[in-house]
Amino acid sequence: MKASLFVTCIADIMYGDVGKSVVQVLRRNGVDLDFPEGQTCCGQPAFSSGYYKEAAIVAKKMIEVFEKSEKVVIPSGSCAAMIHHGYPILFANDPIWKKRAEEFVAKCYEFSQFIVDILGITDVGATFPKKVTYHSSCHMTRILGVEEQPKTLLKNVKGIDFIELPYFFDCCGFGGTFSMKMADISGAIVEEKVENIIGTGAEVLVGSDLTCLMNIGGRLSRRGVPVQVMHLAQVLDQGGGKNAY
């Protein structure tokens, strides 16, 4: 199957390794993946701050970049949710772009959603003998409606000891600019999340949204808690036989 990778700005800038794992996992599972030049960001930062015009400028660019793609895979729940939920709002009053946006939306999938729902794979053949817990990010579960897919993939990893995170559905407190604008409230929220993670006794925290992971990981690191933070793709990339490239 042919698909394009929309790696997202956060993965491009901060977490190149995650992008690499995404590529490897998808290729190993038979995806003919390309990486269209010109891609930057889905527009979420501006949209969330109320700058719809600015968000639309960047959104149009992304629609153009992926015009030729058959399917688009996005290793970030909130970016996929932004496209699905935010683009129709951005172009509500622009019939031409609204149509183009709808076409784009229809082919965008979050990483785990793509594997489970489109490829029909629930076991990617990875091995990861560790105690793992999973944080469900808000936009991915609530707005995009992708909840079980990542957990299904995780639970099928060989050797994994999966522990449900208490209040896995609670927000980690990131909220984009909220984490800086109202840093102290955000800090209190992420502290709750970290306490819940510690309570599970897990060695690894897995998530599907890099901004959440940066937030939670940043707090774990500040407190010196030795819990490793990984994107789902990185776990699925473990022990999966030889590299596909």
Place this chain on the structure above:
Amino acid sequence: MHIEPSFHKRYHKALRDTAMLKAVKNGTGRLRGQRATAIEGVGAERWMEFRNRAEAIRLHVIQHLDQYLEQLVDNVIKNGGHVCLAKTGEEAVQYISELAKKKNAKTILKSKSMVSEEIHLNPALEQQGCNVIESDLGEWIIQLAGETPSHIIAPAMHKNRFQVADLFNAVSEEKVSTEIADLCGFARKYLREKFLGIDIGITGCNFALADSGAITLCTNEGNARIISTLAPTLVTVMGMERILPGLEELTVMLSLLARSATGQKLTVYNTLSTGVRNPEELDGPQEFHLVIVDNGRSKQLGTKYEKILNCIRCGSCLNACPVYRNIGGHAYGWVYPGPIGAVLSPLYQGMDKYGELAYATTLCGACTFACPVKIPLHDMLYALRNDKVELEKTGGLVEDMTYKGWSAAFASMSRYRFSIGMARRFQFPLVKAEKIAYGPPPISDWLKHRDMPALPKKFFHEIWRDMKKDGKE
């Protein structure tokens, strides 16, 4: 009570109040746990059906608000009650104050009414010498403390038993212990005496029924029905949107309200009252006044915020909200806290005063999912932010610059790659052990509670290039 005008200062004060935060976390935790159990009992699918039905009912009512209100008014006066149509809070307060004067009322008992908080009814009545007593236990506690409610359905959630005992002992002749049962026992005894000497009773209104002119009062304690039974003059203050076509719709709403609010199947007492008693009846009010309050509500009709009028004040969105759970209700500044407050306050009271509340959210969407009538609360928070940018032509100086610059850079790959390349190049003075160690705001804000990794040696697009170059592509 003086309210600090800056949200920033208000929430910082809240963050320092550890006793309050502990109480709020405990309270919201229990409420949402109970709600989850109740939904499990109904079954997820049927619960969704309940919510869909409720949303459709509310949507229809709000889009036909004029018809249903007219019908209600006609039925209330036919039943012998009086109606005051108050455009503003002041008009409502004036009407009730004059009534109290006319009745020469000394003792006024109230059951919980958020609208009466909204229009500042109590101070006005007290000023003319009335003894106004809140009869809901939580409301009474905060009245004694001189505070405002911090939660829609549990107004004194932020207080613990020791604080309550102090407040009760200040009005009690005998010493009241800090045992919760004793505290409740004291409230029963003390307030019962007041009930028996009631001149005017004031209640809120959970739902008015257009087709019969009845009002519905829901309480677990049973205080509202003591008032509606014993008060010779009964005043019900209702927000103009709190109306339903009839009994059938009511049953859906009551089932949702109780489960969403506290996880009960039904509130202990649901009382339907048509107002004035029949000539042969001995109890019930001799005079009934329904005060229908607009106070900013009609402004929302026909706008993208119209659905906010669907709200049935269950408080479920508060319990679901991570921000509310970590700062409590008072920080929101106006009567309605939590997500519903973050939307209502700027809409009813103005962006200039409460616009900041649109940013007091992580936009996690938990509120929208908790809402029994499916109000898209978090979408409205986005929209409020957008309104601020579009209508006020600015979302703040720094933000304006940031996003103008951002869209210019991120709309072009070369400019984007150039900017992030520059950032990586010049981050070195800030980096220590692969972490960002310092930085100007907003980086410093982030660093207050969390670490931030330094930009790595390679961006993904560079890794991709290498993957290709290695011939493994």
Place this chain on the structure above:
Amino acid sequence: MANGIVTGNREAFFSTIRQNIKTPPGGKAPRVENPMDGLFTQRETTVEDRRELRERFIQEWTTLGGKAFNIKDRAELSQAIKQIIQERQLQKAMCWDHPELENLKLEEIFSDTQASLSRWPLEKNYSDWIGKAASMEAGIVWSDIAMAETGTLVLPSSSPGQPTTVCVLPITLIAIFTTAQLVDGFTGVVKWFKERYGTNLPTTTTFISGPSRTTDIEMVLTIGVHGSRYVYALILDEA
């Protein structure tokens, strides 16, 4: 009864509303037909079904903190009432003037106990009856209809002999009804209301589900704040 008066500018109040309401592109939302459909169960019940409903009611009612008695005959009724009088150390009780209660001849049962039973009205003037009513330790009512799924009594004040006061003031509430009064949930109640009242509802109707409760202090459940602390349901077998 004379019509009430409307204060405020009715014309202006409603014209603002009418002006602001917009018809969305797809038209306004229609009225939901049969809003209760599928949400509540309602079977056409037989005596047997209703005996099952009794079990459900008792289960819900006791979970809420009430006590229930399953009563076969007059001897059991008398025994139950005497037990309550004992338990609550009752001296004074009042009851509705309701034909069904009258049939039960409660006065007879009370007569060989230490408690007295007064039937409504206690007195004619407010200043006379209010003090008496407030001193009553128990109120006895007939539940015209009761919902099993939620453990709910439905008490309309459908005649002057059945005032809300009797179930509002005393700390102990005793509700009597037969299995014939039981329905699953709201569907049965609404049907009953429609047949009996149409849209002309009685002055007050109360739905009571268990004893008065509050969690206003530290979220700790406490029973009996303003309303009844002790609630009894006496369910007679209709046969």
